Amino acid sequence: MADTAPESSLTRKLFRYLCLLTAIANAGGNVGILLFYRPIFGLLGVPLPRDLFSFFFVSGFSFTVGVMAFLIYRAPEKNLNLLAIGAVGKAIYSFFTFYFFYEEGLHWFYRVFGVWDGAFAVIFLLFIIHLASSDLDALNRGEILPGLDRPPTRKALLLFHSLTGNGSRAMQRVQQGLVRQGYTVDQKLVESTESLFHFPFSLGEFARITVRAIFRRPTTVKPLGIPADHPYDLIVVACQTWLIGMGAPTEAIFADPANRAIFAGRDAAAVTVCRGLWRRTQAMTIRHLQDCGANVVGARAHANPGWEPARTFSLFIFFGAGKEGTPRWLGRFLQPQHLDEAALADLQRFGEGLAQRPTRRLSAIRTTSAVA
């Protein structure tokens, strides 16, 4: 997982101190309980443990979780996997406590720990949500990152597959933005070698595409015909969301090892077009680009306009009918199936921003000057 500084340091600080709190409670508390369980249990009326081995074992394990929480407190970004383990462990402990409290008459004293761990299972998950792939947030804030220090050719390649024309329209506007700032742009439409991926499609074809999208069953695409020594200093890849992830034909570009060289050592940008869920598609596209050695300088994600849940149902009706605004008797319930002008205008600005991106060297000089 790539990480940069998270967006809100206050949120990060709050979560870190919560981790420290549970580290102290788990590690310190369990040492205290192991040493003083007799007087504490006596004071609170808790029956003495019948199985001392299990009691000591659980305390020892809980102490370990405390150490784990302390490691997370020290370096959260480097310990996302520990956060995941903590979220699972605390949820299971909380669930078992819940079960034994309600079903087996466990003393309320243990329930306190169950509630505590249930709360921290949620806190750990929220901390993961806050931290995971935080480098994407910089791109989603609208920033255009510095490009590579290589001679600019002012030529860009737009790569996309468009089933219904939505992605195609989006890329037209990115192209307009690039051209406006002096770029020469070539478009390459990605075509699947399978006839399945066309629109409109039958119900059976839709079901096949859906199942394949869920299980990430890949397709293959016709050769792109772009040599490794191509003249483009920027490649923009557009992808639609199909069942929460990348559309199969666009993802197939990256499945072919022969295409890796197209992106290696080049600046790249990702455009995501969808009904509503864009995060996973965007993350997949960017990670594919990075895995190929591209320097990702920008990303934009736009969803179709409209209100939910009409937008979702309209999408399925659109797929079934094969065209927008059908059946007419549904009238204003049907939502548009293409990006609105505001989104398209933003994509045009995005194209302009990409064309004006500084190189890393220039960006470093600017930063140094600003500091001086």
Next chain:
Amino acid sequence: MENFLSQMTVEPFQKLWALMALPPERLLPALCLLAGIIIYCELVRISLAVVLTRSVLTHVTVCLLTFALQAIILAVVLVHAAKTYPGRGFINLGIALGMYVIWYLVGQATKLIRPRSEGADLGFMAVGALITFPVGLIGAIVFH
């Protein structure tokens, strides 16, 4: 082998299954358990959204947690509860609605800590509701 299998521990599952019938005298723990499942599923879905981007297992999990798993669990609970406690089917539909509200609120709450996030997906939740509520309604009518 049969002897081995016959000694399998199933009692906890039987007790949890009984709790999932939403017994009126033990409604609080049943609701806590259901709400816990809904909250955890939504948070796991959002946690996994931008990580392990090449993992098929992760992707299938995210797809299931987007609406299918929660919607099916709630539908099964509604039928099971209506069958076990006839006459409470319509009250239980209200409980299921409450779970959808919790689901939505949890998803939206994640925007507080990750503003550039999708939050709850009301569209797919509505698709989930098309599974949960018709099934629950039929259960409520049949076992009235």
